[in-house]
Amino acid sequence: MRTPAGHKVYAMAAEYPSAAALYEAAKRIRDAGFRRWDVYSPFPIHGMDEAMGLGKSWLSGWVLFGGVSGLLTAAVVEFGPSWFLYPLNVHGKPTNFFTVPAFFPIMFELTVLFGAFAAFFAMLGMNGLPRWYHPMFNWERFSRVTNDGFFLAIEARDPRFTETGVRELLEQSGGEHITIVHED
Amino acid sequence: MSERSQTVPTPEGEYFESSRFTGLSFLLGLIALVALALSVVGAFVNPHQFSYSWLFAFAFFFTLCAGCFFWTIVHHATDAEWSVVVRRQLENIAALLVVLALLFVPILLLRHHLYAWMDIPPGHEASLDSKRAYLNWSFFLVRAVLFLGFFAFASLALRRFSVRQDKDGNPRFTIGMRKVAFISLPMFALCLTFGAFDWLMSLNYHWFSTMFGVYIFAGAAGSSMSLLVLVITALRQAGYLKDVVTLEHYHIMGKWMFAFCVFWAYIGFGQYMLIWYANMPEETQYFITRNTESWWALSMLLVIGRFFIPFGILLLRSIKMEPRRLCIVAGWIVCMQMLDMYIIVLPALHGTGVHVSIWDVVSLIAIGATLGFAYLRVVAMTSLFPVRDPRLIESLKLVN
Numbered sequence: 001m002r003t004p005a006g007h008k009v010y011a012m013a014a015e016y017p018s019a020a021a022l023y024e025a026a027k028r029i030r031d032a033g034f035r036r037w038d039v040y041s042p043f044p045i046h047g048m049d050e051a052m053g054l055g056k057s058w059l060s061g062w063v064l065f066g067g068v069s070g071l072l073t074a075a076v077v078e079f080g081p082s083w084f085l086y087p088l089n090v091h092g093k094p095t096n097f098f099t100v101p102a103f104f105p106i107m108f109e110l111t112v113l114f115g116a117f118a119a120f121f122a123m124l125g126m127n128g129l130p131r132w133y134h135p136m137f138n139w140e141r142f143s144r145v146t147n148d149g150f151f152l153a154i155e156a157r158d159p160r161f162t163e164t165g166v167r168e169l170l171e172q173s174g175g176e177h178i179t180i181v182h183e184d
Numbered sequence: 185m186s187e188r189s190q191t192v193p194t195p196e197g198e199y200f201e202s203s204r205f206t207g208l209s210f211l212l213g214l215i216a217l218v219a220l221a222l223s224v225v226g227a228f229v230n231p232h233q234f235s236y237s238w239l240f241a242f243a244f245f246f247t248l249c250a251g252c253f254f255w256t257i258v259h260h261a262t263d264a265e266w267s268v269v270v271r272r273q274l275e276n277i278a279a280l281l282v283v284l285a286l287l288f289v290p291i292l293l294l295r296h297h298l299y300a301w302m303d304i305p306p307g308h309e310a311s312l313d314s315k316r317a318y319l320n321w322s323f324f325l326v327r328a329v330l331f332l333g334f335f336a337f338a339s340l341a342l343r344r345f346s347v348r349q350d351k352d353g354n355p356r357f358t359i360g361m362r363k364v365a366f367i368s369l370p371m372f373a374l375c376l377t378f379g380a381f382d383w384l385m386s387l388n389y390h391w392f393s394t395m396f397g398v399y400i401f402a403g404a405a406g407s408s409m410s411l412l413v414l415v416i417t418a419l420r421q422a423g424y425l426k427d428v429v430t431l432e433h434y435h436i437m438g439k440w441m442f443a444f445c446v447f448w449a450y451i452g453f454g455q456y457m458l459i460w461y462a463n464m465p466e467e468t469q470y471f472i473t474r475n476t477e478s479w480w481a482l483s484m485l486l487v488i489g490r491f492f493i494p495f496g497i498l499l500l501r502s503i504k505m506e507p508r509r510l511c512i513v514a515g516w517i518v519c520m521q522m523l524d525m526y527i528i529v530l531p532a533l534h535g536t537g538v539h540v541s542i543w544d545v546v547s548l549i550a551i552g553a554t555l556g557f558a559y560l561r562v563v564a565m566t567s568l569f570p571v572r573d574p575r576l577i578e579s580l581k582l583v584n
Contacts, residue, residue, distance in 0.1 A: 047583055056501075064499075091463065101457045 001156045001163075008183035010135035011037075012166045013142070013153035014175025019045050022150040025173035026051040029154065032169055036158035040136065040151040059122055066118020070110040078103040138182045153181060197350065197567025198424050205422075205560060212557040219550035226543045227290065233533065234543045235294035240529040241547035242291060243384060244522050245555055246284050247400060250376055251408025253278035253339050254401075257372060260342070260358075260365035266436050268579035269428045269569045273415050275346055276562045277408070278339035283558045285332040287551055291383070292328065295321075301389040311466075312389055319389060327382055331375040338368045346570055353572030376401055387532040391470045395455040402451045403490075406444030407521035410514035413437050417511050424568050431505045432582045438504025441517060445498060449491035474527055477537040482527055490520040522548075 001009040016022040019041060026039055030053040039048065082088070082103075087095040093102065124130065136142050136153060145151055152175065154166050163180075170178050202209065226234040256274045259267045267274070295302055301312055301319050312319070341364055349357035377397025385396050393399075413434070419425050459467040474483050494513055503509045530544075570576065 050583075091461065101453070101460050104453060104457065 001161075003180060003182070009156045010138070010181045010183040011153040011155045012161075012163070012170065012178065013136065013139060013151055013181050014170040014173075014178045015141060015144075016150040016152065016175060019043075019150055021174050022152060023048060023051050025152055025170075025175060028173045029152065029169070032160070034154055034158050034160055036155040036161075038153055038155075040142070040145045040149075040153070042146055042148065042150075057126075059119060059126065062118045062122035063115050066122075067111045067115035069118075070112070070114025071107055073114065074103070074107040074110040078106055135181055135183050138184075139179060141177055141179075142181075197569065197571035198428070199566075200419075200424065200564045200568055202560065202564035209557065209560045212553050212560065215549060216553035216557050219546055219553055222546045223290070223543075223550045226546055227294065230541075230543060231294055232297045233541050234547070235291070235297040236529055236533040237541055237543040237547040238290050238294070238551075239298060239383065239387075240525055240544060241551045242284070242287060243529060244525040244548070245551050246281075247404035247521065247525065248408050248411050248518070249277055249281045249284055249555075250335060250372075251404035251406075252412065253281060253335060253368075254372060254405055255408065255412070256339070256342055257365040257368045260361045261369055263362070265575050265578045266433060266582050268573050268575050269425070269433060270412060270416055270437070271573075272346065272566065272569050273412060273419070273563075275339070275343040276559060277411065277415065279343050279562055280555050280558055281332075281335040281339050283555060284551075285336050287554065288328065288332055292325070295324075299324075299386055299389070301386060315389065319386060324382060327378060331379045331382075334371055334375050338364060338371070342368075346573075347566050349573065350567055350571050353574070355574050358574055373397075373401075376404070384528055387529065388470060390466050393455050393459065393467065393470070395451060395458075399448075399451045399455055402444060402448040403521055403524050406441060406448055407518050409437055409440045409444060410517040410521075413441070413507075413510055413514040414518070417507050419568060420507070428569050428580065430580075430582065431507075432584055434507055434510055435501070435505050435584055436582070438498060438510050438513075441494070441510075441514065442498035442504070445491060445494045445517070449495070452487075452491075473531045473535050479527065479531055479538060482523065482538060486520065486523050486527060489516070490524065494520075 003009060014025075016025055022039055022041060023045055026048060029037055030051065039045075039052065041048075082099065083095060089095065090102075093099050136145075136151070141149065142151060143149075152170070152173075154161060154170070167178055223234070223238065226237070252274045255267070256271065256278055258264070259271055259274070291298065301315075302321055302324075304312055306313055306316060342361055345357045345361045345364070377400075380397045380400040384400070385391065385393065416425065416429055416433075416437075420429065456471060459471060473479065494517055497503055497513055503513065526544075530538075573579075
């Protein structure tokens, strides 16, 4: 979608006077069935994920994957050398399964480490970070978002997006300064 | 900012109608009387076995109640919001420590069967003589009175403040309870640690483990949170606390169960690995007894049942937010706590293998039924949640 002047359209955005207004507006947008949209505020708003209908984050799945791969990595690098490649008698402890208590700390630590890495990098990936610029910055008023501005933007790639329909919805939900935000 | 519409509870609170449960109360009282009478018989017929059985049962219920006391003081010291609605039940269970202090008396009377160090005269064993400054009868008695006195006094004080706040909602009581909690936190750590040293670790006076107190604490905190889940669910089944305790509270209680399941394994393994690795005869004898003969099977059951099984299950949110399923896990954890105490106490007597005695069961029923009977008395005295707590509304609106 393009504006008459030829700019590519990123979204239709609106400003809200308060966190409560933004919260109520989010519920309306969610109920209208939009999928590609987001809200912006200077601070986290309790219950917003529910109001936006975000559902459960699957970050936990990535953390589980990271944790399990850490555990397996530790098992391989410990059992491999100590049992098969270079068995050493340390402290008179046997070189078989009954040595496993000595290996638990490393297993535990690699599980935690890989789990933490998975959480960090999957969080970046799922949020599309790092990202140097965002089309919302093309809107002058949006600079207030780190101060006292509450914004909501419905992206043009949403299948339900129509200029008149979205503008009407944003107006009904109490949005002010409704505008088209350019992609670049 | 929550979407959930909140029904503010009536200012009078909810009351447990003990008239509905006279049958249960009578039954528990009867069982308690019969079991206590049988216990007296046991103490005369087979005092050696009975003293260990009673100590096992005492340690099991003591850790459960002391754990609830711990959660109460943590609630006040951290200014927690979520636990306001369940706090009264924590206080009620912690108040049972008064009854437990009385049930400690048989251990004092039967001390010569339990603690070998009391009978060895000075000069016979150098390793024991070096511990005499701590391990002697008069100091043991002073400590026992101090520890149990502290638990009884502090838990009653907290409950009393909390109940008085029900009348006028004066925030002065919140401040007062916080002050009691601040003093109680270090006192709790000292009393539980040295109580564990005195009553459990000194069963074998050669053995020592500096992590033993923390180990007992880890088991107590996790299992008492499980007990809280069971008690709250039982009250909800009976029709109370329906609009007060929500699935969000269950979620948090489940998370605590999970956290202390991991913490217990961390401490338990830390204690085991250091002793296993250093391989010093004084220390290893404790685990050699418990990892050989038929005790090995119970030790493995404890490791798998207390950590691996609940760890895997409690990872799932669908378990933590479903009271019925969480109750199954909670009941299992409480049983594992019982097994844990069994493995700590009984091998000191039956070093050659598991030997379940009728007196184990009698002691367990005697203390359990007495505490259950006392709980039904205590729970009916006040509202089932602190109705005028300044943070009650925040707790009701809890979202995680």
